[in-house]
Amino acid sequence: MANSQINSFILYLKIRAKAYIYKTRHPSFGCGVWSPMLKIRFHGRGGQGVKTSSRILGRAAFLDGFVAQDSPIYGAERRGAPVISFTRISKTPITERGFIFDPDIVIVMDETLLNDWLARPLDGVKKGGAVFVNAQPGFPPPEGHDDKFFITYDLTGRALEILGKPIISSPSAAAAAKITGLITKSSVLEATADELAELDLKDELLEKNIQLAAEVYDAIPSPVINTEESGSITREISPLDYEPVTYEEVIHLDIANLGNSALRRTGNWRIFKPVVDPEKCTGCMVCIIYCPDSCITLNENNKAVIDYDNCKGCMICLRECPLRAISSVREVRVYA
Amino acid sequence: MRDVKTVTSNVSAVEMMRVEMLTGNVAAAWAARLADVDYIPAYPITPQTEIIETLAKWIGEGVMKAKLVQLESEHSMLTAAGTASLTGARVFTATSSQGLFYGFEMLYNISGWRAPLVLVNVSRGVAAPVTLEPDHNDVLAARDSGFLQFHAETCQDVLDLVLLAYRVSEDRRVRLPSIVNMDGFYLSFTREPVHLPSQETVEEFLPPYIPTLPFRASRPVVKGASVLGGHIYTYFKHNIHESMRRAIEVFEEASKHYAELTGRVHEPVEGFKLEDAEYVLVMSNSFTTMGKRAVLRLRERGVPAGLVKIVMYRPFPSAQLAELLKNRKAVAVLDQNISLGMGGIMYQEVAGALYHQRNRPEKLMSVIGGLGGKYISLEEFEYVFNVLQHPEGRDPSTPLFLFRKDELEGVRKALGLAGLGGG
Secondary structure: OOOHHHHHHOOOOOOOOOOOOOOOOOOOOOOOOOOOEEEEEEEEEEOOHHHHHHHHHHHHHHHHHEEEEEEEEEOOOOOEEEEEEEEEOOOOOOOOOOOOOOOOOEEOOHHHHHHHHOOOOOOOOOOOOEEEOOOOOOOOOOOOOOOOOEEEEOOHHHHHHHOOOOOOHHHHHHHHHHHHHHOOHHHHHHHHHHHHHHHHOOHHHHHHHHHHHOOOOOOOOOOOOOOOOOOOOOOOOOOOOOOOOOOOOOOOOOOOOHHHHOOOHHHHOOOEEEEEEEOOOOOOHHHHHOOOOOOOEEOOOOEEOOOOOOOOOOHHHHHHHHHOOEEEEOOOOOOO | EEEEEEEOOOOEEEEEEEEEEEEHHHHHHHHHHHHHOOOEEEEEOOOHHHHHHHHHHHHHHHHOOOOEEOOHHEEEEEEEEHOOOOHHHHHHHHEEHHHHHHOHHHHHHHHHHOOOOOEEEEOOOOOOOOOOOOOOHHHHHHHOOOOOEEEEEOOOHHHHHHHHHHHHHHOOOOOOOOEEEEEOOOOOOOEEEEEEEEEEEHHHOOOHHHHHHHHOOOOOOOOOOOOOOHHHHEEEHHHHHHHHHHHHHHHHHHHHHHHHOOOOOOOEEEOOOOOOOEEEEOOOOOOHHHHHHHHHHHHOOOOOOEEEOOOEEEHHHHHHHHHHHHOOOEEEEEEEEEEOOOOOOHHHHHHHHHHOHHHHHHHHEEEEHHHOOOOOHHHHHHHHHHHOOOOOOOOOOOEEEEEEEEHHHHHHHHHHHHOOOOO
């Protein structure tokens, strides 16, 4: 997309400042130094555009003349499962790859991940770094991270309004780019256009993404990241042959505890939640048959009840209910 | 996309080179495109699929002219690859882990037929347990098959090594297939800036492939005939072995030409900070990047550390390796693989290469790390160098299994969840 086109989008943008910075005890706000490499870690869920965010940021940095590296990590799980991606930005060749353990900036694209014991998005964020959370206004700063900048913005809300979909790759990348204090707006928008065009996005949706990215870039503050290269050895080495790991018997690759998928609380995966209207529900059990995760049962009054601990919000029940007794409500609270 | 001026060693030649953000997978696809391959038999497997998707997209858009066919398995894929190569087509294919194993018997056929195709293997640990992340048990299983093997550290290496592999494979003094290996995730899905040589540069570097006695509809040829009695079999195997050994100097020759054209130098084994190094780590593939970082950090603290990267794994550059390692105080070989019941595969080969070296290192330690893509942190690299400096009481031939305490806790937690009493 040509620059002039991008600019014309920006012209008619209605910028609505929705950014919130919480006061920080860190004294060097606005006057810090930049360590040789800036490391950004994105935490989100499959389908939100986590990988694409890291790519837009990587390309934007590259367009601005930096050496960049971006990569995702994901497993075999589906849409909604936690996904992590990384961008490294440097003026010199990058001598690292893989997982970023000590990010300067963390972008949490789904606030429910803050309480996820597997994702642990705030692990290792450097002192003087920044934590961005995609959340509704008034979201409280996480405890124990007073020594970092904390920024929130309701990316999902704005994405639903502008794009009509809860996909937030371009605004997440724009937020990260602005927080780095290094990446220009024009590069972010150009990178957004490039990366989304590679995904064969239709022009209209692409334009809306650029509009959203521009809005977020302008609204997010640009704190000066003031972190130091973590030089100390922190993790203890315990070679398997030194540690007294003695196997008296063979360890089979078995899972003896059956029914353990209930332990994985997938209720956090929801962006919308299905709500049953007991007045309309006749207990016909169609939703129970269709629910792919066996999350619906009938209560003593013969009404459908949804297990919100595990319901992923796929909304198949809503589509299948013959009586239209199920509605969709935007999920807003953090599920603990 | 951006243009940068790259001054090559040919002072007169200043080429405008394109630099793009590419994953290892897309870099491999670019190499196939620039090599102007004719035929791409394919079968999908994570983490390799993006290579084939990219090539299919280009062919669909008409920017690349080649035939891409999805076969019904890797066995068929490799059979199609080898036979097509014998007709005179330049053939590219790619697979990973289980896929490589499924087509395994054809590897020996392809080399026996002298079909000089290039196969990219995207390393992935072999099941069971099931993983998607890399170690080198897959590619090293193919070590004895008569394929040349090149191992990439960066996405740039992937592109360069595929082009070099075609040149060496198709050379009449070699005429053997190549595997170019890249790590899944750490390269395959990682984007970094990659210099793309121009089509003209690649054409200058890579002459057309002219097959010997190719298949033609009008002229039947028997390839890979059966030979009973053993003497003819032995004679041909010896001939393949000879061609393999010759491939080292053919690679060095090709690499020199490539460096003149692109400014990038590739050697069978590459030294890093070796000048006065007393403690040296030998390793290969993408984690070498972190190994180099560890070496730099140790240097800042005054430790005379160095690193040797094995790029060409078959033929094994024994002499070059022994030369780089002579007179060192202690050497560790980091294997991202395990020959179960024996230990690190590369360790055995390095030990073999050093046996006849007069001034071989005093200590040679075996280290195993990164199995199934387990991250090797800076701390672990520094731990290895620490043991190299203070090896007291350690049997150097027993592999040191790199592991961290937090990882051990994670394992115990998982065992507990599985009901195996580990928690």
